[in-house]
Amino acid sequence: MKYKLVHKTEYKYAEPVNNYHSLICLTPRTLPKQLCRDFTVSISPEPSQIIERVDFYGNTTHYFSLHSPHKTLTVLTTSIVECLTETTGMPVMPSYVTCSEARQRFTEDRSLKISLLEYILPSPLVKWDQEIRSYAQDCFMDELPLYECVQVLCRKIFTEFDFVPDFSTVQTPIREVLAAKKGVCQDFSHLAIACIRSFGFAARYVSGYLETLPPPGKAKLQGSDASHAWISVFIPDYGWCDFDPTNNVVPGERHIITAWGRDYSDVPPLKGIIFSYGKHALEVKVDVIPLQ
Template sequence: MKYKLIHKTQYRYFEKVNNYHSLVCLQPQTMVGQICKSFSLEISPKPADITQRKDFFGNIIHYFSIHIPHQELQVLATSEIESFPKKNPFYRDSISVEQAREIIWNTRALKIELLQYILPSPFINWDDEITLFAKSCFPENRPLYEGVANLCHKIFSEFKFVSNYTSIYTPIKTVLRERKGVCQDFSHLAIACLRSLGLPARYVSGYIETLPPPGKAKLQGTDASHAWISVYIPQLGWCEFDPTNDMVPQERHIITAYGRDYSDVAPLKGVIFSSGRHTLSVSVDVLPVA
């Protein structure tokens, strides 16, 4: 599948902003199963310079500063992506939770490499209640891959997707209690469950092509950023799961970045020199290309 991806972010400030510094994490990855054929970043007001680098996790980050007074900021990211079918492992090829923990924790180099995805991170922590929620999905000596699929199915079945019900600062325990949230909440919960069992899991940010109801045209700007999880399974490597949609990501999933949680891969992170409130609007289009 080939896609044109358009991500537009617009800030409006009630008071003038004199200086603005930002990190942008919007360029899709080029990796196995996906090629980013082009990427452009248009910013208004226009910054003097845009600098590109790779962060600690291997994501492509752009940095810019604006030093002129302004009350509106627009960031338009446009990409062309080619996505390919992904091969799914079979449950029987997966080792058990107990075997996975033994390999990870007793292999020094592997443990050091994966430790950042096992320990708590800014948006992910857990307690006994979360561990108990997780354990029911991992019967003893059952394949780890199957257990992760069970966990994602449990979240999909027991939780309701409600737009704008939470914010990025909503605690995981609140999501667990209310049984409501959005994709980033369900991904954070799934990762917390896995880490509570001593298993490495990371956060994936990106996009998914949404399909309109039968007979209806797709509306512009109605797509959205998406999030899912990636779990390290010895002998299989990193395996991805989408708890929001209860599926294994395929061609319609476009990967932007990997991190410990949302804080590592936020689309825009900035510092402004101003006072007063602001409004934010975001529109996303994931458009198939013939």
């Protein structure tokens, strides 16, 4: 399957912005089952240069700066992505590595634990306490496969939480999301990661897009035709395996990956610094268009 991704971000400022520095993280990753065939970025007003970089996690980013007054900023990215195989994303063979065995692997294999440490420890937006750990306690049993336990956790979040777009912001603590039992894909991913890390396992935040083909009479999956977020968990003997707690599915070819990191703070679509004052309005439009 091949997709065209169009992501348009527009800022309108009440007062002129004289200086603006920004980092774009919207280039789809090239992976064994996903190829980024083309990526273009168009910015208005046009910066003098756009610098491509690869960050610590292997994500492709683009840096630009503006030094002339402007009241509107538009960033338009267009990508062509090809998913090489039709897959549900699940392992070919079931994983039987139990939680106890996985924890033992991390303890005995020091090099493995060091390589995963940043995904096991707290991060800027993913911290936990006993309340968060207790929420997932019935999902993680030592004698059960870790893969199965993560699926149980995702199903629990999907079942017990409501998808409410305007409830949270980037800075909403996980504890508030847990108390209110509502949020968006970013919140559910952060909650799942916090629960998983609280038991000593490695989990990372995945940013991307979701395209769905709902059956007749059924609604589209939440997060469709928009930026989406899900999680990836390190399963010994298998490596990184993806899970989508927002929709209770194992991501497949219709989940298109742009970046991953410890949490959202590592991979926001646009991260910038402005030198101005006054209010601003933000509008984001995303199209995920199947090409074949």
